[in-house]
Amino acid sequence: MKCCEAVLTEAGWINPCLCGAPETQAAMDRIEADITRRQLIGGMSAVVGMFAGFGLAPTEVRAQSPGRPTLLTNLRFFDGQTLSVQTGRDILVDGGRIAAILPAGTGPGDADIIDCGARTVTPGxxxxxxxxxxxxxxxxxxxxxxxxxxxxxxxxxxxxxxxxxxxxxxxxxxxxxxxxxxxxxxxxxxxxxxxxxxxxxxxxxxxxxxxxxxxxxxxxxxxxxxxxxxxxxxxxxxxxxxxxxxxxxxxxxxxxxxxxxxxxxxxxxxxxxxxxxxxxxxxxxxxxxxxxxxxxxxxxxxxxxxxxxxxxxxxxxxxxxxxxxxxxxxxxxxxxxxxxxxxxxxxxxxxxxxxxxxxxxxxxxxxxxxxxxxxxxxxxxxxxxxxxxxxxxxxxxxxxxxxxxxxxxxxxxxxxxxxxxxxxxxxxxxxxxxxxRLGVLEEGAHADLLVWDGDPETSIDFIQDPETNLRLGMKAGRVFKETL
CATH class of the missing domain: 3.20.20.140 (Metal-dependent hydrolases)
Structure with missing residues (x-):
């Protein structure tokens, strides 16, 4: 018997093939979606793999909780404008922006904490x-x-x-x-x-x-x-x-x-x-x-x-x-x-x-x-x-x-x-x-922040060696480097 060929029974003509049945169509849709997903993942993997060859694979450096703010604490900071280094503040980052610059110790309890170890934070x-x-x-x-x-x-x-x-x-x-x-x-x-x-x-x-x-x-x-x-x-x-x-x-x-x-x-x-x-x-x-x-x-x-x-x-x-x-x-x-x-x-x-x-x-x-x-x-x-x-x-x-x-x-x-x-x-x-706003640490600015070993009030020579002295880097609220 050929596929989809109807046969005559005592009850009448019956098509034993269920190709057009709703249940079959739903199953086929699931299979097709799975194949498409696998192709997409494979394609993405190929792209990531290509850039990984250059050391460019877009990896997540620090586990950051989706939907939760990040709080940088225990820091000194240069805000990009005032010609002094300030203390006694924490920096709250949320949604890729600086949400607030708060008195130290007053940040929200549900934030992911980054302890900067009394280091200096500057804008990107x-x-x-x-x-x-x-x-x-x-x-x-x-x-x-x-x-x-x-x-x-x-x-x-x-x-x-x-x-x-x-x-x-x-x-x-x-x-x-x-x-x-x-x-x-x-x-x-x-x-x-x-x-x-x-x-x-x-x-x-x-x-x-x-x-x-x-x-x-x-x-x-x-x-x-x-x-x-x-x-x-x-x-x-x-x-x-x-x-x-x-x-x-x-x-x-x-x-x-x-x-x-x-x-x-x-x-x-x-x-x-x-x-x-x-x-x-x-x-x-x-x-x-x-x-x-x-x-x-x-x-x-x-x-x-x-x-x-x-x-x-x-x-x-x-x-x-x-x-x-x-x-x-x-x-x-x-x-x-x-x-x-x-x-x-x-x-x-x-x-x-x-x-x-x-x-x-x-x-x-x-x-x-x-x-x-x-x-x-x-x-x-x-x-x-x-x-x-x-x-x-x-x-x-x-x-x-x-x-x-x-x-x-x-x-x-x-x-x-x-x-x-x-x-x-x-x-x-x-x-x-x-x-x-870019280049500043203030409420509403883009959360591009750098944590350095060094004191910019006395010298900025530490910027010459970012491999050693840049301890944490953040762009748009996402950490791209951390060696704290």
Whole structure:
């Protein structure tokens, strides 16, 4: 007898097959659901296994009770704003936020307790000038390698960045949107990312890394490798700048990055050049303002900085060659100075070409004066590193922060990478992908907290060695490291 074939009995025709019976259909639904679940688990395991090969598997470091708050006790803390270390308080974390800062011993009885052992708690660190996809690859790799390799390396670097205590970065150029999404979805660990997307550059500008043998560019020519992969966007004239700016906003940029002057890493734009006409800059600024956000500008020289400020740029990146008039203009315009300790020392981005080396030396000579006069004039200043095209160089990220203590008190330096940096990030307004205060320990702020062995009132050198001195790290209320 064939399946589903009816047979004649004394009682009439009967179909012995129960394929269509409700009970059978319910059983089949259960089997199908189980198979789907197993496939999903298998797929997730494959993804986790892939990242585990890089040491990136998203594991839970400390058992935290779902739905219960966490209370940090027995601590001293720097709140990211006040230039002193405070005592006599506990920090209550709930739902990824700081729920309260309470008198010691008054926390709720149902909270999970973390005893900090009288150590110092600080906000998570913020690097305001970071290149998540370009920090750990060479310039040759960035210009020639398959972009998939660059993304895998950036995934590995993201986990290392977080373990150094940098819970947030402002990415100032590169194809970072996919990495940001993966981190936000928990596919792999990493810092919060404020993405700029492709760096917008004029022809011959700091973001134009084409080889000379590709010139001239003719209508209909394909885009260069760096443009196709989202590293840079070359734009000339107001209309093209508008288009490229709007494209990055469409992709999810929280702020826009333009190249307003010569750079060190690029070979064909002298450091003293001003780049983009003021009307071109104005186009980027207005397009960003229409989306409620702002433009930051790579620039070193007085002319480039002043042109940027007149166009409405809100954040000057680098600026080590600014003169006194320009520094005062930054203060008067209320602009931010995102500045790095470029000192041409062992942590400098390596440059083998004599042209690059000469430009790097010139920038380093202006760094000390820039810090000293910027502080004296009261310019808003935030910390960044700009580790770029430098495999292995990212390990100096915390050490570069400690160098700020050469120019200011330790807590003031730490504030540049916490509370002050958080204020700069807030300029993204409605384009802020995380919506909430960062870089501070206060009620309602994001619960990004670090527990250190060290006293930041006397020195921040302990930040140089997070492997040893970072005893507990928390991002969004979840512990990613603990060696208490």
């Amino acid at each position: 660190l913020i690097d305001c000038h970071w290149h998540a996809t370009l920090a750990s690859v060479s310039q040759t790799a960035a210009l020639t390698q398959d972009i998939a390799l660059i993304h895998l390396i950036s995934g590995q670097e993201a986990g290392a960045t977080l373990r150094r205590g940098f819970t947030t970065v402002r990415d100032t150029g590169g194809p970072v949107f996919g990495l940001k999404t993966a981190i936000d979805r928990g596919v792999l660990p990493g810092p919060r990312v404020f993405p700029s997307g492709a760096m917008i550059s004029q022809t011959s500008g700091h973001g134009d890394f084409r080889f000379l043998n590709t010139l001239p560019r003719m209508p209909g020519d394909p885009a260069d490798h760096t443009e196709r992969t989202g590293v840079a966007a070359i734009a000339d004239g107001r209309d093209e700048v508008l288009r490229r700016t709007r494209e990055q906003l469409m992709k999810g940029a929280s702020q826009i990055k333009i190249m307003a002057g010569g750079g060190v890493s690029s070979l064909y734009d002298p450091l003293d050049t001003a780049q983009f006409l003021e009307e071109e800059m104005d186009a980027a600024v207005r397009a960003a303002a229409d989306w409620g956000t702002y433009v930051c500008a790579h620039v070193y020289t007085p002319e480039g900085i002043q042109r940027s400020l007149r166009a409405g740029v809100k954040s000057i990146e680098h600026g080590q060659l600014a003169d006194t008039e320009t520094i005062k203009m930054m203060r008067e315009e209320g602009a931010w100075w995102s500045i790095q300790p470029f000192l041409a020392d062992e942590d400098a981005n390596p440059k083998s070409d004599p042209i690059q080396q000469a430009k790097q030396k010139q920038v380093a000579e202006g760094t000390i004066r820039a810090f000293e006069e910027g502080r004296a004039e009261g310019v808003n200043m935030a910390f960044g590193t700009d580790i770029l095209l430098n495999p292995g160089g990212s390990q100096s990220q915390g050490r570069q922060l400690t160098k700020l203590a050469r120019f200011m008190a330790p807590l003031e330096a730490l504030r540049m990478a916490t509370g002050a940096a958080g204020e700069l990030l807030a300029l993204s307004g409605p384009r802020d992908p995380y919506q909430g």
